[in-house]
Amino acid sequence: MHFEKRILCIGAGYVGGPTMAMIAYKCPRYQVTVVDINPERIAAWNSDQLPIYEPGLDEIVKAVRGKNLFFSTDIARGIKEAEIIFVSVNTPTKLFGIGAGRAADLQYWEKTARQILEHADSSKIIVEKSTLPVKTALAMERILNASPRPGIHFEVLSNPEFLAEGSAINDLENPDRVLIGSRETEEGRKARDELVELYAHWVPRERIITSNIWSSELSKLVANAFLAQRVSSINSISALCEKTEADIGEVARAVGMDHRIGDKFLNASVGFGGSCFKKDILNLVYICQYYGLDEVAEYWEQVIKINQYQQQRFIQKMIHAMFNTLAGKRICLFGFAFKANTGDTRESPAIFIARKLLEEQAIVVVSDPKALPNARLDLADAEGEIHYIEDPYQAAQGCHAIALLTEWDLYRHLDYEKIYRSMVQPAFLFDGRNILDHHRLFAIGFNVFPIGKPALTHF
Numbered sequence: 254m255h256f257e258k259r260i261l262c263i264g265a266g267y268v269g270g271p272t273m274a275m276i277a278y279k280c281p282r283y284q285v286t287v288v289d290i291n292p293e294r295i296a297a298w299n300s301d302q303l304p305i306y307e308p309g310l311d312e313i314v315k316a317v318r319g320k321n322l323f324f325s326t327d328i329a330r331g332i333k334e335a336e337i338i339f340v341s342v343n344t345p346t347k348l349f350g351i352g353a354g355r356a357a358d359l360q361y362w363e364k365t366a367r368q369i370l371e372h373a374d375s376s377k378i379i380v381e382k383s384t385l386p387v388k389t390a391l392a393m394e395r396i397l398n399a400s401p402r403p404g405i406h407f408e409v410l411s412n413p414e415f416l417a418e419g420s421a422i423n424d425l426e427n428p429d430r431v432l433i434g435s436r437e438t439e440e441g442r443k444a445r446d447e448l449v450e451l452y453a454h455w456v457p458r459e460r461i462i463t464s465n466i467w468s469s470e471l472s473k474l475v476a477n478a479f480l481a482q483r484v485s486s487i488n489s490i491s492a493l494c495e496k497t498e499a500d501i502g503e504v505a506r507a508v509g510m511d512h513r514i515g516d517k518f519l520n521a522s523v524g525f526g527g528s529c530f531k532k533d534i535l536n537l538v539y540i541c542q543y544y545g546l547d548e549v550a551e552y553w554e555q556v557i558k559i560n561q562y563q564q565q566r567f568i569q570k571m572i573h574a575m576f577n578t579l580a581g582k583r584i585c586l587f588g589f590a591f592k593a594n595t596g597d598t599r600e601s602p603a604i605f606i607a608r609k610l611l612e613e614q615a616i617v618v619v620s621d622p623k624a625l626p627n628a629r630l631d632l633a634d635a636e637g638e639i640h641y642i643e644d645p646y647q648a649a650q651g652c653h654a655i656a657l658l659t660e661w662d663l664y665r666h667l668d669y670e671k672i673y674r675s676m677v678q679p680a681f682l683f684d685g686r687n688i689l690d691h692h693r694l695f696a697i698g699f700n701v702f703p704i705g706k707p708a709l710t711h712f
């Protein structure tokens with residue numbers, strides 16, 4: 254088969270895999286190859302057991318894999334063949350040296366730039382898909398153009414990804430917007446137009462927006478910062494609700510009905526998790542500090558502080574409610590993933606909660622429909638008694654308390670009378686997502702502790 258264009262993606266993770274699957278699905282005349290340095294990950298992408306769980310992903314991968322979507326470890330060949338190279342490697346928080354704990358660790362990203370330089374023997378468009386500090390494209394350009402070769406040109410574009418886990422396929426298929434940042438040069442505009450053409454296979458033109466390359470890089474960090482800020486804002490108010498008998502659900506509804514504010518992302522919770530919010534805000538904070546904007550840095554840092562406070566508050570509430578001792582008590586966690594519909598546990602509040610419970614010498618029973626393999630890894634070095642039980646009824650059996658940490662739909666529909674009868678009395682339920690019917694649970698006999706609402710207790 255002759256393909257119109259050959260696309261490569263370096264990095265077969267949560268973003269690279271689904272994004273490229275969607276491009277292959279929507280652009281049957283493009284050949285799409287995804288490469289990774291991790292051979293196990295590539296083997297999993299080529300198997301029936303994909304390395305990540307994402308609703309709808311299996312179907313799309315099955316429809317195109319082996320036709321115009323390929324997963325491979327042959328990075329050199331991929332680079333040689335492709336005209337457009339997406340870079341979607343991880344950009345975690347740097348843990349060492351200058352900027353440790355805040356700056357982005359760009360070592361994986363820089364390695365890809367050097368790999369491209371080493372193997373490319375024709376011009377390429379390089380697309381930053383990873384989330385990167387503003388001005389990173391400049392560094393990419395400098396590495397790629399350090400020793401220019403006649404007839405070979407590398408044009409760097411920024412095309413950040415806005416998908417959320419758990420809804421990645423829908424987000425990719427119907428994005429609010431696709432953002433493409435480019436240099437305002439002839440080559441820059443030409444490369445930008447090529448990428449616009451790619452997305453225009455399925456995204457309405459008016460939702461494909463273009464900007465200068467720095468605005469594009471920065472917009473990604475800012476979008477995540479604003480989203481996380483909303484969660485921290487509502488969570489900060491949940492603390493006040495608990496002191497004043499106001500109800501966070503009612504407050505969120507009243508506030509969110511103002512169309513200028515909007516009703517999305519106002520669910521109070523045990524705290525936000527996920528691989529990106531914290532790291533991207535830390536990154537923003539670091540950049541602001543770098544430019545001497547200390548007040549701006551402090552402003553955004555507060556979003557993270559409130560998130561830590563909210564998790565801390567949750568555990569303190571548990572200890573206080575359960576007569577100031579958790580030692581020897583069996584506590585079941587309903588959900589370990591950082592949000593529903595994913596097996597991802599990166600930065601999940603459940604990790605913090607589980608570790609704190611173990612420090613209090615509680616016995617922890619972890620239950621989750623998709624995240625148990627990751628939970629085991631997250632708690633591998635934690636000391637204390639931990640059990641991993643997928644079935645929620647078995648998990649809750651003999652427990653003193655349930656802490657609901659992930660808003661999986663299945664937890665809404667359980668037989669809580671049956672669960673209550675199997676637990677040690679008095680039974681406690683801490684709803685870290687406010688998804689359950691608290692009055693019904695109270696009527697069954699539970700002592701119920703929601704977020705930002707009055708507790709319902711029998712004593």
Ligand code: NAD
Binds near residue numbers: 263264343415
């Ligand atoms: P991930 O860790 O799941 O995947 C990254 C992959 O890159 C890994 O499989 C790793 O082995 C591979 N890799 C690293 N260096 C490589 C190299 N030199 N050559 C080939 N492969 C290499 O990360 P992710 O969650 O997919 O995130 C990737 C980027 O996208 C990050 O910058 C992140 O901030 C951003 N992002 C993530 C999400 C999300 O929902 N996870 C959403 C939007 C943006």
Ligand code: UGA
Binds near residue numbers: 525
């Ligand atoms: C987030 C953004 O929503 C994506 O646009 C972005 O592309 C992505 O980060 C990224 O850059 O990685 P994600 O982290 O996958 O996506 O999931 P979200 O739906 O944003 O949820 C993040 C966290 O906030 C979860 O722990 C969630 O439970 C929590 N949350 C969200 C709340 O506690 N309350 C809310 O109202 C909304």
